[in-house]
Amino acid sequence: MKNQKPKYHQIIEAAVKVIAENGYHGSQVSKIAKEANVADGTIYLYFKNKEHILVSLFEVKMGEFIDQIAKAIEACSTASDQLYTMIKMHFGQLSTDYYLAIVTQLELRQSDISLRLQINQVLKPYLTIIDGIIQTGIKQQQFREDLNIPLVxxxxxxxxxxxxxxWVMKDQKYPLVDMAPEIHRMLVSALTAQQISK
Amino acid sequence: MKNQKPKYHQIIEAAVKVIAENGYHGSQVSKIAKEANVADGTIYLYFKNKEHILVSLFEVKMGEFIDQIAKAIEACSTASDQLYTMIKMHFGQLSTDYYLAIVTQLELRQSDISLRLQINQVLKPYLTIIDGIIQTGIKQQQFREDLNIPLVxxxxxxxxxxxxxxWVMKDQKYPLVDMAPEIHRMLVSALTAQQISK
Amino acid sequence: MKNQKPKYHQIIEAAVKVIAENGYHGSQVSKIAKEANVADGTIYLYFKNKEHILVSLFEVKMGEFIDQIAKAIEACSTASDQLYTMIKMHFGQLSTDYYLAIVTQLELRQSDISLRLQINQVLKPYLTIIDGIIQTGIKQQQFREDLNIPLVxxxxxxxxxxxxxxWVMKDQKYPLVDMAPEIHRMLVSALTAQQISK
Amino acid sequence: MKNQKPKYHQIIEAAVKVIAENGYHGSQVSKIAKEANVADGTIYLYFKNKEHILVSLFEVKMGEFIDQIAKAIEACSTASDQLYTMIKMHFGQLSTDYYLAIVTQLELRQSDISLRLQINQVLKPYLTIIDGIIQTGIKQQQFREDLNIPLVxxxxxxxxxxxxxxWVMKDQKYPLVDMAPEIHRMLVSALTAQQISK
DNA sequence: CATGAATGAGATTTCATTCAT
DNA sequence: GATGAATGAAATCTCATTCAT
Known part of the structure; x- marks a missing residue:
């Protein structure tokens, strides 16, 4: 699959690297082209414009990100397990891919609103996964049934x-994945029917 | 107070309006100057450069925002009440100030990283308030004592x-403050010592 | 005389200092005003515009410069002596007044052509003195009688x-006045009727 | 040679013309671009910034100027002849190139000191030629052996x-080259061992 | 398919000068 | 006479995009 449209992926990978290293505003098309070993004009054979590179980058990278999570969750039976897996995967993948974390958490947020709306579209499947976990939890009577799903x-x-x-802004000084159990515990508590606390 | 440094505040208010209406990148200094009824050059008698307008805007507006919350919280005895008040105030103030919500939630995030770091400094007192509520809750034995405060x-x-x-991106179609009780309930649950759930 | 129009001279002196220290393009009217301890607007009670400050500066300073030379020369009988005195005075005065040398030799030359033409007017009396020395030398049969005076x-x-x-550009590393005898000797030779060198 | 880097030379020639006609401060980059029949941005493909156009202009033009003189001097055996040739060439070349004379004698002197220092570097080979002539004259025992070369x-x-x-400031009312013999005579006299004038 | 030279619109900031007090 | 806050015109340079080769 990588060998289909090799230039397309070359350019995407180059964009991630260039943006991570130079920041959003320091990432000119010509810099990406040079990093990808193609001519400036070649970029426009594969992408309509600069914004389209960024959307595609996000699509490709988030697509993989979400697929990994979706696959991992399938193996979990309870909603709580699913949530735990999701958190670990979310943290794990961004911990592993240093450049990607910088690009998605810091740099791509500097894009203008039209790009941000497209990015939101890409994120939708992830949000759907979250919704699915919540609904599973309700069905399994692990979570309260009166939850406002979008809010949750x-x-x-x-x-x-x-x-x-x-974590990214603090230069990744601590292992992100270690936060997972604590976060998981709090989120599950938030969603669980409370015993009468007297 | 508004009559002290009247031009300074004129310019800040103009900046909020212009940015909310034209977007971050559509907000030229000359547009802000025209909205503020001052000459372009006058801006630079009060602000070192364009970035400084934005930092100042955030300082002034977030300063008021945080002060209001801090004051309201003083009247609350329990951590749960404090948290509820904070949520209501947070939602309430941004619901009321349409322009400010757009600027802080959408437009100002497009600023580059140097500006974002300055913005984070301005937010610190708010984070301190949150930390205070958590600590109060722990002391009052309402919240679990083993909470990781930064994480919470x-x-x-x-x-x-x-x-x-x-809410801002969906054009404020529903009353934001109505979300407060639900959010409050979930957050308190997340932080509360759980009964043995069997 | 200094007490007449005290502000006028304050401003001139301030301009020399500011220009010497900040360079021609670093010398804003407001900086000169501050150095002179007057308000920006006050400058315009004494000078028509910024260019006029510079012309006046040159008039005052070059006036003194030329007067000193003219007076010294009166005491000399031969053209050669007059020339020697002139050279020594020219070098001596600029050696002594560090700021003035920088301003006249380097900074004021960056002015535009209209100002340069006015500066040339101020220099005219000096050129007249030089012409006088040449004519004296011819009359005294010390210099060739066929000299082209403007050229000389x-x-x-x-x-x-x-x-x-x-000398100014090389940071005044050597005593300028020491050059006088050598220069004088060469100039006199240039103007003197040559023996047949066969 | 002109057809190598044609745009580069187009821009240089345009700059000379525009500066000669509009003055240093009236020569905006856009004006130079229009005269050179290129887009504003194209200038920056060949020159780092505006100052760099001026330095390059001076390098190219003075380079040719100096080369011509150097070549012409090679054909002269005595220092006196060399000096005469140099003077004639110096006057001749600037007489011929009207625009260049204005630019080098008047306009480029308005540049700030950083540019002037670079200009001085370009002039160095010319000064070296002069030094060579003086040394030749000394060796040939035509000039005094105790000359202070830098001073000369x-x-x-x-x-x-x-x-x-x-000559430039007086609108070139007389033929500049006609001054050469007179100047040459005076300079040679200045440098020649004087007969005892008893 | 690929190239890369050329394009040209667009915005921040400075600073001489004014004028109401 | 003196002040200094306010004015507003003006120009360099960047960079996404195109298109002839």
Whole structure:
């Protein structure tokens, strides 16, 4: 698959590297072209414009990211396990891919709103996965049945995202994955029917 | 107070409006100057450069935002009440100030990293307030004593921030403050010592 | 005389200092005003515009410069002595007034052509003095009678000016006045009727 | 040779013309680009910035200027002949190239000191030629052996430069080259061992 | 398919000068 | 006479995109 459209992937990989190293505003098309070993004009044979490189980058990388998570979750039976797996995978993948973490958590957020809306579209399958976990939890009577699903989804995603962003900005001084159990415990508590606390 | 440094505040207010209406990249200094009814050059009597307008804007507006929250919280005795008040205030203030919500949730995030770091400094007092609530809850034995405070803080802030951002991006179709009780309930559950769930 | 129009002279002196220290393009009117301890607007009560400050500066300073030379020359009987005195005075005065040398030799030359033409007017009396010396030398049959006076004047002035400029640019590493006898000897030779060198 | 890097030379020639006609401060990059029939941005493919256009202009033009003189001098055996040739060439070349004379004698002197220092570097080979002539004259026992070479060089260059500048400022009303014999005579006299004038 | 030279629109900031107090 | 806050015109340079080869 990598050998189909080799230039296409060359350019995407070059873009990730260039953006991670030079920042969003320091990443000119010509710099990406040079890193990809193609001419500036060649970029435009594969991408409509600069914004399209970034959207495609996000599509490809987030696609893999989400696929990994989806696959891993299939193996889990309870909603709690699924959530735990998701958190570990989310943290794990971004821990592993240094450049990707910088690009998605810091640099790509500097894009303008039109690009951000497209990025949100790419994230939708991830949000759907989260929704699925929540619904599973409700069905399994592990989570409260009166949960407002979009709200819960925003809590979960907002929490994970904020934690990763903090970790990236603090130069990854601690192992991100170690945070998973604690986060998992808190999120499950948040969603679980409370015993009468007297 | 508004009459002290009137031009300074004129320019800040103009900047909020212009950025909310034209987007970060569509907000030229000359546009802000025209909206503020001053000459382009006048801007530079009050602000070192364009970035400094944005930092100042954030300082002034977030300063007020945080002060309001801090004051409201003083009246609350339990950590749970404090948290509820904070959520309501956070949502309430951004619901009320349409322009400010757009600017802080969407537009200012497009700034480059140097500006984002300055913005983070401005947010610190807010994070300190959150930490205070958590510690109060622990002391009052309402929250678990083994909480990882930075992590909890990131969960709380990430959750609220993601919810507001979603609300802004969906054109504020629902009353944001109505989300407060549900969020509060989930967050308190997340932090509360769980009964043995068998 | 200094107490008449005290502000006028304050501003001139401030301009010399500011230009010497900050360079021509680093010398804003506001900087000169601050150095002179007056308000920006006050400058315009004494000078029509910025260019006028510079012309006036040159008039005052070159006026003194030329007066000193003229007075010294009166005491000399032969053209050769007059020339020697002139050279010594020219070098001596610029050696003594560090700031003035920088301003006249380096900074003021960056002015535009309209200002340079005015500066040339101020220099005219100096050129007249040089012409006078040449004519005296011819009358005294010390210099050749077929000299092209404007040309000779340009040689003399061009030589002195170039030497001073080199001296200023090389950070005044050697005593400028020490060059006088050598220069004098060469210039006198240039103007003297040559013996048949067969 | 002109057809190598054609745009580069187009821009240089355009710069000379535009600066001669509009003055240093009236020569915007866009004006030079229009005169050169290229887009504004094209300038920056060949020159790092505006200052670099001016330095390059001076390098190219003075390079040719100096080469011509150097070549012409090779054919002369005595130092006196060399000096005469140099003067004639110096005057001749600037007489011929109207625009160049204005640019080098008047406009380029308005540049700031950093540019002037670079210009001085370009002039160095010319000064070396002058030094060579002086040394030849000494070796040939035509000139005095106790000459202070740097001083003599400054006299020669300062004289020629001042004369050309006067000629340019007076709108070239007389044929500059006609001055050569007179100047040559005076300079040779200045450097020649004097007969005892008793 | 690939190239890369050329394009040209667009915005921040400075600073001489004014004028109401 | 003196002030200094306010003015606003003006120009360099970048970089996404094109198109002839």
């Amino acid at each position: 989804r925003q809590m979960i995603f907002g929490t994970l995202d904020e934690i990763v962003t903090n | 803080r990131q969960m709380i802030f990430g959750t609220l921030d993601e919810i507001v951002t979603n | 004047r340009q040689m003399i002035f061009g030589t002195l000016d170039e030497i001073v400029t080199n | 060089r400054q006299m020669i260059f300062g004289t020629l430069d001042e004369i050309v500048t006067n």
